[in-house]
Amino acid sequence: MQPEPRPAQGNHLPGEDLVRADRIHRSYGAGRSAVRALHETSCAVPPGARIAITGRSGSGKSTLLHLLGGLEQASGGTVSWPGLGRAPRYAPGLIGMVFQGPSLLGPLDVVENVALPLQLAGTPAPEAIAAANEALDALGLASLAGKLPAELSGGQAQRVAVARALACRPRLILADEPTGQLDGDTGRRVLDVLLQTAAALGAAVVVSTHDPAVAARFAMRWAIRDGRLDTQPAASPAGAPGASCTPSGDPLPLAAQ
Numbered sequence: 001m002q003p004e005p006r007p008a009q010g011n012h013l014p015g016e017d018l019v020r021a022d023r024i025h026r027s028y029g030a031g032r033s034a035v036r037a038l039h040e041t042s043c044a045v046p047p048g049a050r051i052a053i054t055g056r057s058g059s060g061k062s063t064l065l066h067l068l069g070g071l072e073q074a075s076g077g078t079v080s081w082p083g084l085g086r087a088p089r090y091a092p093g094l095i096g097m098v099f100q101g102p103s104l105l106g107p108l109d110v111v112e113n114v115a116l117p118l119q120l121a122g123t124p125a126p127e128a129i130a131a132a133n134e135a136l137d138a139l140g141l142a143s144l145a146g147k148l149p150a151e152l153s154g155g156q157a158q159r160v161a162v163a164r165a166l167a168c169r170p171r172l173i174l175a176d177e178p179t180g181q182l183d184g185d186t187g188r189r190v191l192d193v194l195l196q197t198a199a200a201l202g203a204a205v206v207v208s209t210h211d212p213a214v215a216a217r218f219a220m221r222w223a224i225r226d227g228r229l230d231t232q233p234a235a236s237p238a239g240a241p242g243a244s245c246t247p248s249g250d251p252l253p254l255a256a257q
């Protein structure tokens, strides 16, 4: 049995935290070549939170998101998902992950890629494909449904990855630099869909970014520098903890069903 997590630092909303990290750290490699990607830190993501993790390249953003998503194991400390009820590996679809790098499967076309997590979570193929088409439509990608990943630009592939994360209707969205390969206008639209869909689903959103314009749309900011996380940086906005910066209340077609 795991020890009871200590109270995590950071901002809180009522309800059980979707994910809590208690004194975690992460190193890669061993001995003299070891890299400490994340120094000991505690943090929590409450239901409905809007959090932007800012930091330079190499500061540990992806490492932290992978740990929060249960994709990597911490070198020490505990990650738990009390608000999800189970660890993500036992509950596919509860966390929607947008990876920073290429993550689409080459042999599958776009709609099959977007439908795949749903199918892995047990959704029958026709429903999964319908939900995938809906998510692609919400992101303006319907015309790409039959294309293979190799036929997409980097920006298109990134938007497909966002559609894949949203199609599952997750409780928690972890998006690693989701607008990193997009021009300003496209990035804003993708963020609109992400935040509006999250609002309609009641999902929490954590993004990593080094773009101040992206971070400005999130009520909470966490700053990470050389693997050291600060969940209450001085530059944090004065808004209520967890308050949504979602630009409009109207749910998108994706979220309305």
Ligand SMILES: Nc1ncnc2c1ncn2[C@@H]1O[C@H](COP(=O)(O)OP(=O)(O)O)[C@@H](O)[C@H]1O
Binding pocket: 028, 029, 035, 036, 037, 055, 056, 057, 058, 059, 060, 061, 062, 063, 064
């Ligand atoms: N798989 C890995 N093996 C070795 N070092 C890694 C690995 N992943 C990340 N790192 C190192 O950990 C640090 C943090 O990386 P990362 O979390 O990717 O930062 P960011 O996402 O902010 O760019 C960097 O020094 C990076 O080189």
Ligand SMILES: [Mg+2]
Binding pocket: 058, 061, 062, 063, 100, 176
């Ligand atoms: Mg990264």
